[in-house]
Amino acid sequence: MxxxxxxxxxxxxxxxxxxxxxxxxxxxxxxxxxxxxxxxxxxxxxxxxxxxxxxxxxxxxxxxxxxxxxxxxxxxxxxxxxxxxxxxxxxxxxxxxxxxxxxxxxxxxxxxxxxxxxxxxxxxxxxxxxxxxxxxxxxxxxxxxxxxxxxxxxxxxxxxxxxAEAGRWRGESPPSTTEVLARAAVNGVRRPGRGLLLAARAGQKLARATRNPAVIDLADTVRGTLRGPLGSLLNAGRSREEDDRLPRLPPLTSPPTPFNHPISRYRRFAHRSLPLADVKSVGKEVGATINDVVVALCGGGLRRWLLDRGELPDSPLTAMVPVSLRSGDEEERWTNRVSGTIAALPTDVDGPLERVRAAHEALDLAKQVFKALPGELTPEAAGLGAPLMTTAISRAVTRWSTVGPAPFNLIVSNVPGPSEPLYVGPAPMRHYVPVSAVADGVGLNVTVQSYVDQLDFGLLACAELMPDLDDLADAIIAEFGALRSAVAEASGDGA
Amino acid sequence: MxxxxxxxxxxxxxxxxxxxxxxxxxxxxxxxxxxxxxxxxxxxxxxxxxxxxxxxxxxxxxxxxxxxxxxxxxxxxxxxxxxxxxxxxxxxxxxxxxxxxxxxxxxxxxxxxxxxxxxxxxxxxxxxxxxxxxxxxxxxxxxxxxxxxxxxxxxxxxxxxxxAEAGRWRGESPPSTTEVLARAAVNGVRRPGRGLLLAARAGQKLARATRNPAVIDLADTVRGTLRGPLGSLLNAGRSREEDDRLPRLPPLTSPPTPFNHPISRYRRFAHRSLPLADVKSVGKEVGATINDVVVALCGGGLRRWLLDRGELPDSPLTAMVPVSLRSGDEEERWTNRVSGTIAALPTDVDGPLERVRAAHEALDLAKQVFKALPGELTPEAAGLGAPLMTTAISRAVTRWSTVGPAPFNLIVSNVPGPSEPLYVGPAPMRHYVPVSAVADGVGLNVTVQSYVDQLDFGLLACAELMPDLDDLADAIIAEFGALRSAVAEASGDGA
The missing domain is CATH 3.30.559.10 (Chloramphenicol acetyltransferase-like domain)
Structure with a gap:
């Protein structure tokens, strides 16, 4: 147990x-x-x-x-x-x-x-x-x-x-009610608000760190709704000093889009693949990582999709980029250790090469912000990315997304996957496509994963907000074609 | 609207x-x-x-x-x-x-x-x-x-x-909140308990009619939980006289079985078919209707299934048999007009011919009970079968099925279907299998429908209570084989 x-x-x-x-x-x-x-x-x-x-x-x-x-x-x-x-x-x-x-x-x-x-x-x-x-x-x-x-x-x-050891494991009897209640007393965890408190504090830290007025507003809204001992605890944790030792960053707002609304119970999924070697070679030509290229492709694809619908905002869209906090030394192997940072997507930038450069800078900035976050925000203290997507904060987004912009427009995640082939019996696996999750206010998720010689894109959206998700998947692939042509042209060996 | x-x-x-x-x-x-x-x-x-x-x-x-x-x-x-x-x-x-x-x-x-x-x-x-x-x-x-x-x-x-007239219809705008509330006032339907009241009274009537102690207990339980104006209304509706003009019938209890428990959210489905002509000819030989044969097959199939599991009760299982109240003159074509009666299944009877005879008698009795019910129990007054399966009464069954028998063991429904072939474009339909519903306390439903030259059986059960539903479907078909052999033997032209 x-x-x-x-x-x-x-x-x-x-x-x-x-x-x-x-x-x-x-x-x-x-x-x-x-x-x-x-x-x-x-x-x-x-x-x-x-x-x-x-x-x-x-x-x-x-x-x-x-x-x-x-x-x-x-x-x-x-x-x-x-x-x-x-x-x-x-x-x-x-x-x-x-x-x-x-x-x-x-x-x-x-x-x-x-x-x-x-x-x-x-x-x-x-x-x-x-x-x-x-x-x-x-x-x-x-x-x-x-x-x-x-x-x-x-x-x-x-x-x-x-x-050889197949089949060696045993089930456990469910504990009695008395037993779990006794453990609750021993743990001293008798405040049902504990998780909420941690999530709310984490939200505030991230808000101050990014100087994103939307996130700050949101964190304040959540804190403002906390009354009694919980609210006092949260406010007791604040100090001006803490505010000031974080780097000052330009404000980052998230413009409204068709997918930043409360979601339905229906989902649309779309997957696409690119040859990993092609993505690597394009990245090498322009001095960008695979991550930079992925973020640039998402930015360029979204730019096309929004332009086609006459919905492209002047300011860049923002993406929550999950960050794994695993060190490899975890005692509890399977526990969640995930956090996140927020980066601007180059939806406002003209030209595929320019978008890669903008993506590189935005990710660099996001990494600096993430490193500057106070160390107390360990996974056990409830993380950052997850609470932003979920619980009280997510519910605040729901109410709030109808009257203002979301704290970020979408989730973009790029995860390195296995580089050696995997099998089911004699059957070789060809693609390994991630399928993530969406939430109220954030109705689009693009998760990308490498596998052997492939880069597999999995797009998930609320089916009512984005019935035409396939067009976005096509636009992301078209953006890679445009980027490759631009790279070839710039290096003088293409049209 | x-x-x-x-x-x-x-x-x-x-x-x-x-x-x-x-x-x-x-x-x-x-x-x-x-x-x-x-x-x-x-x-x-x-x-x-x-x-x-x-x-x-x-x-x-x-x-x-x-x-x-x-x-x-x-x-x-x-x-x-x-x-x-x-x-x-x-x-x-x-x-x-x-x-x-x-x-x-x-x-x-x-x-x-x-x-x-x-x-x-x-x-x-x-x-x-x-x-x-x-x-x-x-x-x-x-x-x-x-x-x-x-x-x-x-x-x-x-x-x-x-x-020619395809496509000729228009949508309606949803009414405003004010409009539906105004209509509610005009209708005078401002007692939220009205539906519950009707269902509870219908349950009492059916209970007294069948003299089923389980149903009487159940109706009393439901009535007992009603407090205030609703309870008074319900009790005001009772009269000794009404009790006495109904025919006296032997008590009919429903024995416990593996499928009379609260159900899970999972379903198991099984379908089988018999040639309609064979069923008709067997029925004709023994002077039974198709309905008699269907009820006998269900009784015989359940007897085999329960015997195999060492769970056959001494007393017969009971089935709720839905009855359509349609006259063909309905003004509101699509409104629910369904009621039901309760019949004993011949699970306690040895021999397939004997089971058809017992089914015939049980259905005859059930029809007499149904006809004797007070005419005020019109469909608009909430019917009988439906409330027994559902709402407050169903919830009472849930709590109560863990400590005693259900008001009936299963639903058995036999519906005459189309006798002429139907098509989708050029594709002819071969089978027309009904798939009905189960409820807490009643985790098994057998619905049977005729179509051209077929009699199609659709069995639905809670997957956790009856993971082996297929065995029951096989047992029902085996029972028909046994019945046909017995008929052939009795008429002297078989083994």
Whole structure:
């Protein structure tokens, strides 16, 4: 039995009937032969590895009256068949049909009476492909731990076979109510407002750090709603000195866009891929990292999409860029350790080369801000990125996004993935597409991941705010074409 | 703008996070050629007929604070693409894969911000088949009206083409809050307890009529929980005289079974078919109606299933048998007009011929009880079957089913369907399988429907209470084999 951290449980508290805080991975694999059956192969592979996959076997035990964060226990009733499901896309089985199914599958909350994950084996795809969508709740793993977990689920050689220690694990009996209440007393965590307090303070710190008037307003709004002991505690934590040792930065506002509104319960998903070598070589030509190029492509793609709709704001859009806080020395391997910073996207910059330069500068600035943040904002103290997306602050955004700009326009995340090929039985994985989450006020998320020789883009949006998400995905790819042409022209060996 | 009847809105009030009150129809069709595309064909057919399909175009407008039943308006934002979806089953695409997908698709509530229906075109089936699952909320249509509606959606000749008047309909603007509140005042319906009152009184009447001690206990429990003006009203309605003019019947208890418990949010579905001519000829041999045979098959199938599990009770299981109250002269065509009666199933009777005789007698008795019910129990007064399945009474069952027997064990419904073939474009429909609903305390529903030369059985159950629903479906079919052999033997021309 283990207790959830403050940040882990933030992801549970934030969930409601239209905001879902699970994250997913879409694997696209090659069918090694016509008679290969992906569903039994994947089910067997999971059964053989489940002893290593602790987050997939544990389920929640809530503490009565929410007096403390919930606990995880190794589920004594664990049933793999509940979690592994067999699905299919209709003909013609192209990427459009796959993306539509993904949007539908991720648009529902998970069942908290079971371990918080589901894996769909998807057949019916053209070109001898099949896919696996694995959804895991963000309270169980963060993005980096999720990637690690997925690598444990997959094999690094074809037909790796069954590990010797397969099947060696045991369930735990759920604790009695008396037991969890006694632990709550021992922990001294008897203030239900603790998580909220930490989230609100983290929000204030980030606001002051970025000098983003929207975030400052927001943090003040949240703090203003706190009354009694909680409000006093929060205000007691403030000091002018702390304000002044942070670097002064220009104000950064987030202009209104079609996707910065309260979201519906429906999702649209779109995925695209670029050859990793091409992205690297373009980056090298202009002295930019892959991250710079990804942010520039998002900025350029959004610029095109907004221009086409006559909705391009004069000021740049802003993106929340998640930052992993993992050092590699974590004692609790699977706990959330994620934070975030805010960067301007070059949606206001003309020319693809100019956009890469602007992206590089914006990310550099965002990194400096992040480093300057007080060290007390550890993951256990509830992090930054997560609370901004979720809980009280997210709810404030909901009310507030109808009357003013959002604290940031979208989430852009670029995660390095495995560089060596992975397998399900004999079937090689070709793409490893991230599927993240959206929230009220922030109805668009672009997450990008590298895998062997591919850079896979996963775009998720509220289906009612962005029914035409596919156009944005196309615009991002078109932006890469424009950037490559501009680089070739600049270096004199192209048209 | 039209207001929902009391019974229509009972089906809305009864819905929660694990009880869903939509009913569905599973059509299994034959692909007329290899290049036939079912999704565009079905979408086009619906677009051409939507002007006739009023219940599919209207959406709810609730009255603030639940002061009155909600209204229907012709949805001004109607979007056919929201409702018609394209899905597929994974290989091998047999009935098992189809049933699993159906169980998954029906296990979610509908979105009340849109007209309350969804239609899934399902590909990937073997034997050149495809399927269409159409889910409609029970507040929009009852079973009989749903069948009528479906016949309007389908064509009675292949490739019937577009009707001349296609597309002639208009949406309505949602009424203002002031308008619906003003109407509530005019209607004089300002007692939020009205629907509950009617449901509770109907429950008492049925209880006294059947002399079922479980139902009487239940009705008393519900009445006992009503306090203040509502309780007084209900008690004022009682009179000894009314009790005494109803026929005295033997007590009918419902024994405990594995499926009479609170249900989960998951569903298992199983469908089977019998040749209608065979069922008719067996019935004719023994002087029984199709309805008698269906009830006998359910009784015999359940007997086998319960015996195999060592769970067969000594006393017979009881079934709620819905009764349509339609006269054909209804002014409001789509309003719910359904009631129900309770019949013993011959689960305690040995021998298939004996079970048909017992079923015939039980249904005869149930019909007499139904006719003897006071005429004031009109559909507008909230009916009988529906409130027993739902609302306050259903919630009482939930609490109470853990300590005692349910008011009935399952729902068994046999509905005559179309006798002439129906089409989607050029594609002929082969089966027309009903998919009904389950509720807390009543985790099993067997609904049977005839279509041309088939008798299609649709079994729905809570997936956690009856993961082995397929065994019951097989047992029902095996029972028909046993009955046919017994009939052949009795008439001297069989083994």
């Amino acid at each position: 283990k207790q959830l951290s403050g940040l882990d449980s933030v992801f549970l508290d934030a969930e409601d009937d239209h905001q879902f805080t699970h994250v997913s991975q879409l694997l696209i694999l090659e069918r090694p032969s016509a008679d290969f059956e992906p569903y039994p192969a994947w089910r067997r592979q999971l059964a053989d590895r489940i002893h290593q996959l602790e987050p997939l076997r544990r389920r929640l035990v809530p503490v009565p009256f929410g007096l403390d964060h919930p606990y995880w226990i190794a589920d004594p009733d664990f049933d793999l068949d509940f979690h592994v499901r067999h699905s299919a896309v209709p003909p013609p089985g192209g990427d459009a049909e796959l993306d539509e199914l993904i949007g539908r599958l991720v648009a529902a909350p998970m069942d908290r009476d079971h371990p918080l994950w589901v894996s769909h084996v998807i057949e019916g795809l053209d070109d001898d492909r099949f896919a696996i969508l694995t959804m895991i709740h963000h309270s169980a793993v963060d993005g980096a731990a999720g990637a690690e977990l997925l690598e444990l689920m997959l094999e690094d050689t074809p037909d790796a076979g069954r590990p | 039209k207001q929902l009847s009391g019974l229509d809105s009972v089906f809305l009030d009864a819905e929660d996070d694990h009880q869903f009150t939509h009913v569905s129809q599973l059509l299994i069709l034959e692909r007329p050629s290899a290049d036939f595309e079912p999704y565009p064909a079905w979408r086009r057919q619906l677009a051409d007929r939507i002007h006739q399909l009023e219940p599919l175009r209207r959406r709810l407008v609730p009255v603030p604070f639940g002061l009155d039943h909600p209204y229907w308006i012709a949805d001004p934002d109607f979007d056919l693409d929201f409702h018609v979806r394209h899905s597929a089953v994974p290989p091998p695409g047999g009935d098992a894969e189809l049933d699993e997908l159906i169980g998954r698709l029906v296990a979610a509530p509908m979105d009340r911000d849109h007209p309350l229906w969804v239609s899934h075109v399902i590909e990937g089936l073997d034997d050149d088949r495809f399927a269409i699952l159409t889910m409609i909320h029970h507040s929009a249509v009852d079973g009989a009206a749903g069948a009528e509606l479906l016949e309007l959606m389908l064509e009675d000749t292949p490739d019937a083409g577009r009707p």
